[in-house]
Amino acid sequence: xxxxxxxxxxxxxxxxxxxxxxxxxxxxxxxxxxxxxxxxxxxxxxxxxxxxxxxxxxxxxxxxxxxxxxxxxxxxxxxxxxxxxxxxxxxxxxxxxxxxxxxxxxxxxxxxxxxxxxxxxxxxxxxxxxxxxxxxxxxxxxxxxxxxxxxxxxxxxxxxxxxxxxxxxxxxxxxxxxxxxxxxxxxxxxxxxxxxxxxxxxxxxxxxxxxxxxxxxxxxxxxxxxxxxxxxxxxxxxxxxxxxxxxxxxxxxxxxxxxxxxxxxxxxxxxxxxxxxxxxxxxxxxxxxxxxxxxxxxxxxxxxxxxxxxxxxxxxxxxxxxxxxxxxxxxxxxxxxxxxxxxxxxxxxxxxxxxxxxxxxxxxxxxxxxxxxxxxxxxxxxxxxxxxxxxxxxxxxxxxxxxxxxxxxxxxxxxxxxxxxxxxxxxxxxxxxxxxxxxxxxxxxxxxxx
Amino acid sequence: xxxxxxxxxxxxxxxxxxxxxxxxxxxxxxxxxxxxxxxxxxxxxxxxxxxxxxxxxxxxxxxxxxxxxxxxxxxxxxxxxxxxxxxxxxxxxxxxxxxxxxxxxxxxxxxxxxxxxxxxxxxxxxxxxxxxxxxxxxxxxxxxxxxxxxxxxxxxxxxxxxxxxxxxxxxxxxxxxxxxxxxxxxxxxxxxxxxxxxxxxxxxxxxxxxxxxxxxxxxxxxxxxxxxxxxxxxxxxxxxxxxxxxxxxxxxxxxxxxxxxxxxx
Numbered sequence: 001x002x003x004x005x006x007x008x009x010x011x012x013x014x015x016x017x018x019x020x021x022x023x024x025x026x027x028x029x030x031x032x033x034x035x036x037x038x039x040x041x042x043x044x045x046x047x048x049x050x051x052x053x054x055x056x057x058x059x060x061x062x063x064x065x066x067x068x069x070x071x072x073x074x075x076x077x078x079x080x081x082x083x084x085x086x087x088x089x090x091x092x093x094x095x096x097x098x099x100x101x102x103x104x105x106x107x108x109x110x111x112x113x114x115x116x117x118x119x120x121x122x123x124x125x126x127x128x129x130x131x132x133x134x135x136x137x138x139x140x141x142x143x144x145x146x147x148x149x150x151x152x153x154x155x156x157x158x159x160x161x162x163x164x165x166x167x168x169x170x171x172x173x174x175x176x177x178x179x180x181x182x183x184x185x186x187x188x189x190x191x192x193x194x195x196x197x198x199x200x201x202x203x204x205x206x207x208x209x210x211x212x213x214x215x216x217x218x219x220x221x222x223x224x225x226x227x228x229x230x231x232x233x234x235x236x237x238x239x240x241x242x243x244x245x246x247x248x249x250x251x252x253x254x255x256x257x258x259x260x261x262x263x264x265x266x267x268x269x270x271x272x273x274x275x276x277x278x279x280x281x282x283x284x285x286x287x288x289x290x291x292x293x294x295x296x297x298x299x300x301x302x303x304x305x306x307x308x309x310x311x312x313x314x315x316x317x318x319x320x321x322x323x324x325x326x327x328x329x330x331x332x333x334x335x336x337x338x339x340x341x342x343x344x345x346x347x348x349x350x351x352x353x354x355x356x357x358x359x360x361x362x363x364x365x366x367x368x369x370x371x372x373x374x375x376x377x378x379x380x381x382x383x384x385x386x387x388x389x390x391x392x393x394x395x396x397x398x399x400x401x402x403x404x405x406x407x408x409x410x411x412x413x414x415x416x417x418x419x420x421x422x423x424x425x426x427x428x429x430x431x432x433x434x435x436x437x438x439x440x441x442x443x444x445x446x447x448x449x450x
Numbered sequence: 451x452x453x454x455x456x457x458x459x460x461x462x463x464x465x466x467x468x469x470x471x472x473x474x475x476x477x478x479x480x481x482x483x484x485x486x487x488x489x490x491x492x493x494x495x496x497x498x499x500x501x502x503x504x505x506x507x508x509x510x511x512x513x514x515x516x517x518x519x520x521x522x523x524x525x526x527x528x529x530x531x532x533x534x535x536x537x538x539x540x541x542x543x544x545x546x547x548x549x550x551x552x553x554x555x556x557x558x559x560x561x562x563x564x565x566x567x568x569x570x571x572x573x574x575x576x577x578x579x580x581x582x583x584x585x586x587x588x589x590x591x592x593x594x595x596x597x598x599x600x601x602x603x604x605x606x607x608x609x610x611x612x613x614x615x616x617x618x619x620x621x622x623x624x625x626x627x628x629x630x631x632x633x634x635x636x637x638x639x640x641x642x643x644x645x646x647x648x649x650x651x652x653x654x655x656x657x658x659x660x661x662x663x664x665x666x667x668x669x670x671x672x673x674x675x676x677x678x679x680x681x682x683x684x685x686x687x688x689x690x691x692x693x694x695x696x697x698x699x700x701x702x703x704x705x706x707x708x709x710x711x712x713x714x715x
Contacts, residue, residue, distance in 0.1 A: 280572045285554075285561040288547075292555045295544035302498060302536050303556045304529030304625055430548045432582075434590070434602040438548075444607040445546030 011065045019058040026053050091362050091425070098365060102268055106261040114257070118264045118332065120372045122325055125271040127352040127364040129321030132278055134350065135359035136287065137314035138294025138448015140197045143184070143204025144349055147177040147319035149211060149341035151326025156224040156336055157217065166230035170327050177323020178316040180207075185315035189308055204346055211338040223337025229259065230266065230331050237262060263332050270328060274321045275361055281317070283431045290314050291359075291431075294448040348372075355416065357423025358447060366424050378405045451476040451513075451660060452497075452629060457506035459492050459684075466492040468684040470506070474629070474677065476513065479651065479661040481671045483695075484681035485704060490664045491539060493681070494631055497662070498536045499525035510534065512628055530559050535627035537618045539634050539664075545607030549598055549617060552606050553589035554582075556624035561585055592620040596650065612643040619650065629660050636667040648674050672696070680704065 031050040034041050105117045126148065133141045154173040158164045164172075184203045188196050211218045218224065229237060235246045237259035246262070247254035281287040289310045292300050301307055330336050352371055356363030379402055386401035420426065426442035452474040459467040467489045474480035482490050495501040497508055497520060508520040510532050518532040528534050544552050554561070564581030593599040596616040601609065606617060615635060622630055635651075636644045644667060651674055655661060665671045671678065671692070678695045680688040682704040688695055695701055 277572060284565055284572070284578070285558050286565070288551060288555050289558055289562075291547060292544050292558075295546055296542050298500075299538070299542040299544065300555075301500075301525045302529060302538075302542075303558065303621070304526050304531075305555070305558050306526045306530075428546055430551060430603065432550060432554060432586070433548070434550050434586070434593075434599075436603060438603055440546055440548070440605045444605045 011062060014065060015058050015061040018061040019054050022054050022057040023050070026050060094366075095362060106264055109257065111257055111260055114260050114264050116373060116376055118260075118267055120368055121264070121267040121271050122329060123349065123352060123372045124365050124368040125267065125274050125325045126322060126349045127356065127368050128271065128274045128278060128361060129318050129325065130349050130353050131318075131356075131359065131361070131364050132281075132290070132321070133314050133318035134353050134448070135364075136278075136282065136294065137290040137311065138358075138446065139311065139314060140193070140200070140448070141315075141318070142197050142201040142343075142346055142350065143207075144200075144318070144322060145341045145343070145345040146184070146204040146207035147180055147322035148326040148329070148345065149207050149338075150180045150319075151177045151323030152330040152336050152341070153211065153218060153224070153326075154323065155327035155330045156227045159228045159331075160224060160226065166228065166327070166331055170324060173327035174320045174323040177326065178320040180323075181315040181317075181319025182312050184319075185312040189311055201343070201346075204341075204343060208338050208341055211341070218338075221337060221339075223335060223339075224330075225335045227330050227334045227336065229334065230263075232262060263328075267325075267328055267332075270324050274324075277317075277321075278361065286310070286313060288431055295446045351413070355413070355423055357425040357427075357442075359428060359445075360423065360425035363423055363425030375405065375409055378409060382408075451511050452480075452662070453507075453509045453511075454493075454497070455507055455509075457493065457496060457508065458504045459489075459496055459501060460504045465684050467496070467503075470681070470684070470686055472679045472686060472689060474660060474662055476660055477655065477658065478676040479655055479663060479674050480677045480679065481663045481665055481675035482679045482681060483665065483668075483671060484687075487683075488681040489684040490681055491633060492684075494536065494633055494662075494664060496521070497528075498534055498631055499523060499528040510629065529625055529627075533626060533628045534631065535622035535625050535629070536631040537615075537622055537633055537635060539637070541611075541614045541618050543606040543614055543618055543621070546605060548603050549593070549606050549609070550586070550589055550602045552617060552621050553592060553624050554585055556621045557585045557588065559625075588624060592623055595653065596620045597646075612639050612646075615639065615643075616647070616650065619654075623654065623659070627659055629662060630654060631662045633664050634666060635663070636665055636670045644670060 027050060030053055031046055033044040033046055035044045036042075102117070102121070106114050108114070126144070130141065130144045133139050133144070151173040154176040155166070155169045158169045158172060159166070184200065188199050191199055212221055214220070231237075232246060234244065235249050236242075236244055237247075238245045239254050239256070241248045241254045243249065245254065246258055278287075282291075289300065289305050290313075292303075292305065293307065293310055293314075297307060300310070329340070333340075348371065352367045353364055355371065356365070356367030382402040382405055389401075416424075422442040427439040428442070428445045429439060430437050454473065455471045457467055457470040458465065470489075470493065472480075482493060484490055492501065496503045499520065503521050506521065510518045510520055512518070512533070518528075520528055520532060520534065523532060529536075544555060547555070561578070561581055564578050566575070566578075570578075590599065590602075593602055596613075596619070598609070598613060598617060598620075601613070606614065609617065615638075619630075619632065619635065632651075636647055639647060648670060651661060651663075663671070663675065675692055678688075678690065678692055679686060680695060680698070680701050687700045687704055688698045690698070
């Protein structure tokens with residue numbers, strides 16, 4: 001592009017076009033507002049807010065064009081590899097820091113933070129599980145939530161109808177989910193890329209539709225209620241303070257936060273288990289075969305690797321961890337219904353894996369923190385900002401600011417993918433080395449075509 | 451040791467390979483040559499299980515007398531059990547993995563059996579460490595043989611083209627093959643690299659592995675092969691030692707074009 005000066009006619013025209021598109025897009029989204037009055041709903045008009053958005057886009061586009069003109073492509077590439085290096089160096093400190101922060105979080109004693117931490121950890125665990133299938137084996141799975149649902153319903157049904165305890169059901173839920181993974185694996189063995197994605201997407205929907213319609217087993221849309229809570233070595237977390245409860249045994253005041261913290265540490269342990277197993281498997285022949293499959297399936301076959309079994313183990317292992325997470329989800333909520341297992345969950349987990357960087361454990365953890373925790377933090381920040389904007393000029397925008405959080409978040413994701421298309425942590429660490437281990441640049445690593 | 455008889459492969463209405471019969475004897479380098487589209491790669495794909503032949507048989511006899519019918523085996527077992535390794539016309543390495551990792555993946559089946567179904571090795575309870583050390587030793591042997599020991603920890607995709615070709619051969623050798631099938635190994639190599647390739651192939655033959663070779667570079671073919679099979683339009687037109695082939699009128703006609711034969715076809 002030959003836009004040397006920011007006020008060059010080409011730049012101005014480009015920015016003007018962007019502003020025009022914004023105007024068209026945001027006129028109904030931001031410019032129009034419905035207000036309920038005594039006469040019913042009335043359509044209101046917010047020209048100032050619309051003007052502000054359009055102006056932001058216009059000047060933002062000018063700024064981007066100016067920056068792009070100044071920055072030569074080589075300098076950009078250098079900056080990019082510098083970032084990758086800085087991140088991998090930071091990774092050595094970041095990982096222990098994150099682990100300590102995760103272990104210490106319940107010390108804050110805030111129920112809000114511990115609950116949020118539990119949610120983030122659930123997604124980290126799901127992300128790590130899906131990372132085996134998508135990141136290592138390169139099989140695009142859009143129906144991952146199905147295995148999460150199988151795990152959750154396995155626990156819920158086993159616990160409510162057979163009265164089995166959580167610790168017995170947890171491995172069973174994992175096994176059943178792994179079995180579902182194999183069930184999905186068989187028909188999709190020969191599919192690649194987009195076709196694989198479509199079939200896995202359909203599989204996710206099939207499971208959800210079965211859950212809605214098999215009323216006698218799953219309770220249909222009403223879901224399953226009164227799912228038993230987990231125990232700690234037989235100690236219940238209950239408010240009655242009896243001898244077999246946690247509070248009664250340790251002779252302390254019963255409080256809900258004890259159970260919340262217990263659940264937090266439970267999911268932390270499960271997430272660590274997922275990570276540990278994945279890291280171990282990566283260094284074993286099976287994990288290497290998964291990665292080889294992502295790189296080149298034909299070459300794998302020529303070297304005597306059983307492609308079918310290798311794919312099935314990837315599906316089954318990934319599904320097993322989703323099953324564990326599902327059982328945890330069921331016991332934490334004490335209530336599950338098919339509504340919790342919609343496509344948006346699969347999409348969120350996949351977004352976490354892609355944003356984090358396919359195959360990177362640290363990246364997935366960071367992405368889950370940003371996507372789940374960051375979204376929550378953005379809500380707080382926006383309502384705080386709204387409270388500060390206490391003038392007539394911002395009237396009508398200030399109190400609606402928190403509603404814009406999804407918009408801002410989506411924008412942040414787009415910017416992120418433009419700047420770092422291969423995710424936050426995109427390099428690949430070799431699993432074995434003759435002399436020294438060197439990070440492999442992302443552009444050499446295949447993304448997998450299923 | 452390799453006996454191909456009556457091999458026919460039909461794609462739709464096209465007979466890519468037509469009633470082909472040839473054999474390759476143990477410890478030899480057998481070259482398959484022919485003009486473009488003669489069906490050489492199709493024959494390779496049938497032998498290595500990437501295609502299922504329409505009819506015919508491909509039998510491989512090991513030194514200990516066990517006989518494998520390759521046309522009935524699933525693709526991965528041809529490499530794992532019958533010990534037939536191959537390389538590809540366009541290099542197929544695991545580009546995002548290091549040179550050493552490439553060589554370890556080739557030893558997948560040996561390593562996998564040392565992990566106790568994977569579960570024991572995850573818990574650190576099997577003799578996997580020793581098995582991996584042995585696998586690395588074997589990889590190092592082949593790295594020394596192809597002169598890439600220095601670059602063992604670099605990604606395979608970052609190697610120069612000639613080195614990638616050599617690495618692909620080393621990777622195939624890591625499955626301990628009795629028959630190595632090379633699809634145009636000298637394509638795109640400069641004269642010096644092509645010379646190094648000859649040395650490598652002769653060394654592999656010395657190690658007791660038979661070689662089946664598709665090649666266009668007649669310098670390579672004539673210098674190292676013990677036996678040559680010439681294909682044209684899916685049919686064998688000649689079969690013999692390099693000296694026989696060089697003098698064979700049918701081969702010369704197929705390569706240089708022969709007016710009468712063109713009309714007949």
